[in-house]
Amino acid sequence: MTGWIAVAGLGPGAAALVTPEVTAALAEATDVIGYIPYVARVTPRAGLTLHASDNRVELDRARHALELAGQGRRVVVVSSGDPGVFAMAAALFEALEAGPAAWRALDIRVLPGITAMLAASAKAGAPLGHDFCAINLSDNLKPWELVERRVRLAAEADFAIAFYNPRSRARPAALERTFDVLRDVCGDDRPVLFARAVSTPEEVLRIVPLGQAQGEMADMRTLVIVGSSRTRIIAREAGPILYTPRWAP
Amino acid sequence: MTGWIAVAGLGPGAAALVTPEVTAALAEATDVIGYIPYVARVTPRAGLTLHASDNRVELDRARHALELAGQGRRVVVVSSGDPGVFAMAAALFEALEAGPAAWRALDIRVLPGITAMLAASAKAGAPLGHDFCAINLSDNLKPWELVERRVRLAAEADFAIAFYNPRSRARPAALERTFDVLRDVCGDDRPVLFARAVSTPEEVLRIVPLGQAQGEMADMRTLVIVGSSRTRIIAREAGPILYTPRWAP
Numbered sequence: 001m002t003g004w005i006a007v008a009g010l011g012p013g014a015a016a017l018v019t020p021e022v023t024a025a026l027a028e029a030t031d032v033i034g035y036i037p038y039v040a041r042v043t044p045r046a047g048l049t050l051h052a053s054d055n056r057v058e059l060d061r062a063r064h065a066l067e068l069a070g071q072g073r074r075v076v077v078v079s080s081g082d083p084g085v086f087a088m089a090a091a092l093f094e095a096l097e098a099g100p101a102a103w104r105a106l107d108i109r110v111l112p113g114i115t116a117m118l119a120a121s122a123k124a125g126a127p128l129g130h131d132f133c134a135i136n137l138s139d140n141l142k143p144w145e146l147v148e149r150r151v152r153l154a155a156e157a158d159f160a161i162a163f164y165n166p167r168s169r170a171r172p173a174a175l176e177r178t179f180d181v182l183r184d185v186c187g188d189d190r191p192v193l194f195a196r197a198v199s200t201p202e203e204v205l206r207i208v209p210l211g212q213a214q215g216e217m218a219d220m221r222t223l224v225i226v227g228s229s230r231t232r233i234i235a236r237e238a239g240p241i242l243y244t245p246r247w248a249p
Numbered sequence: 250m251t252g253w254i255a256v257a258g259l260g261p262g263a264a265a266l267v268t269p270e271v272t273a274a275l276a277e278a279t280d281v282i283g284y285i286p287y288v289a290r291v292t293p294r295a296g297l298t299l300h301a302s303d304n305r306v307e308l309d310r311a312r313h314a315l316e317l318a319g320q321g322r323r324v325v326v327v328s329s330g331d332p333g334v335f336a337m338a339a340a341l342f343e344a345l346e347a348g349p350a351a352w353r354a355l356d357i358r359v360l361p362g363i364t365a366m367l368a369a370s371a372k373a374g375a376p377l378g379h380d381f382c383a384i385n386l387s388d389n390l391k392p393w394e395l396v397e398r399r400v401r402l403a404a405e406a407d408f409a410i411a412f413y414n415p416r417s418r419a420r421p422a423a424l425e426r427t428f429d430v431l432r433d434v435c436g437d438d439r440p441v442l443f444a445r446a447v448s449t450p451e452e453v454l455r456i457v458p459l460g461q462a463q464g465e466m467a468d469m470r471t472l473v474i475v476g477s478s479r480t481r482i483i484a485r486e487a488g489p490i491l492y493t494p495r496w497a498p
Contacts, residue, residue, distance in 0.1 A: 090378025
């Protein structure tokens with residue numbers, strides 16, 4: 001039995017942001033498993049079976065990967081961005097822990113990728129140049145009370161904050177409520193970056209002060225970064241640069 | 250004048266983790282600027298001038314890059330990991346903001362890379378699978394009181410926490426004091442990952458409970474991740490998997 005699983009990050013979209021390690025794993029794979037739009041980014045070839053599935057079936061997908069690897073298949077589970085950040089790696093390990101003991105003998109690797117906040121930050125400047133945090137606003141994974149408490153503490157700690165999945169279908173008001181919490185702690189002046197579909201042809205970046213930020217400015221392909229008290233904007237003809245200095249007084 | 254600057258992330262060490270975008274920028278460059286061990290990772294070639302400098306001269310390095318680009322040179326400023334995370338991108342923009350107005354017309358791009366916490370997380374499993382934060386323990390960039398306050402709030406928010414530069418020369422006790430603060434808030438049971446030189450031949454991973462974590466377990470090449478209350482270990486013959494489930498009650 002020579003099966004294995006590689007949980008691989010495809011980065012934010014551009015082929016130039018896929019690591020050679022991930023490209024090599026895809027070249028050796030017999031099976032690719034993932035959410036439909038991510039599997040669509042893998043070039044089909046003879047000997048490679050593509051298993052595309054809908055959203056919200058992460059655990060089914062993980063068990064499928066574990067079963068196939070147990071049969072000797074070489075399986076790449078694809079995520080957008082980095083697989084370890086709000087993506088398939090944790091789902092795979094949830095399934096592994098709850099599954100048959102034999103699964104623990106499988107060869108499993110996680111292959112990192114450029115996660116959305118790093119790609120968005122790079123396009124905008126360097127808003128994550130000082131301490132920061134990342135919060136997933138997706139529904140169903142935690143109660144709203146925990147989100148609100150965490151956002152409030154993050155603002156009190158003066159982190160720059162990256163918000164993933166800011167407009168999930170089941171919790172469309174989450175981002176608007178989050179902005180309300182942040183305005184309550186931070187006032188209206190913090191710069192807010194809406195970075196949509198970074199590194200793809202649909203890329204759009206927009207920066208507004210927190211007082212003007214609205215939930216509707218994000219969709220499911222948007223990554224939102226709210227600056228810390230230190231985050232600054234450099235005005236330029238070619239467009240603003242958003243960055244957070246490395247130091248704080 | 251066709252000069253430009255690309256502030257590029259070389260990833261944690263392995264060539265297989267350098268993005269094609271960064272490789273392409275290096276192939277077009279006339280000058281590479283950076284800290285000695287990072288410049289040493291760039292293959293010399295005819296027509297490419299390597300400018301290696303010591304640590305703690307980030308602003309000098311940034312001004313040098315801006316001057317060279319203003320003279321029409323094609324300059325890659327190299328960082329380890331991702332240039333936007335506690336690295337050269339913010340330093341470049343600090344120099345840009347304080348410098349001559351003409352610098353704002355320069356063509357400047359930031360090219361993201363695999364930052365240390367993503368590489369360490371991937372090797373260990375998926376400890377950053379739920380909300381998390383990143384804190385730089387490096388000296389001289391902020392007062393200790395701010396570090397301590399931020400660590401305490403991050404623990405109260407129940408983030409997994411990645412610590413960069415845990416053992417800087419000028420503040421050798423920072424990590425030990427940080428563990429003391431965390432034990433005060435979280436108790437002794439949290440798993441702590443010490444990930445040294447990930448993706449290089451010197452890679453070593455070690456996981457201990459917070460009660461046994463000591464500052465001396467890290468050196469300047471170590472990334473430390475302290476789990477949240479939800480972070481778990483899956484025991485396996487091939488070595489433990491450290492991960493944080495996607496959900497929280």
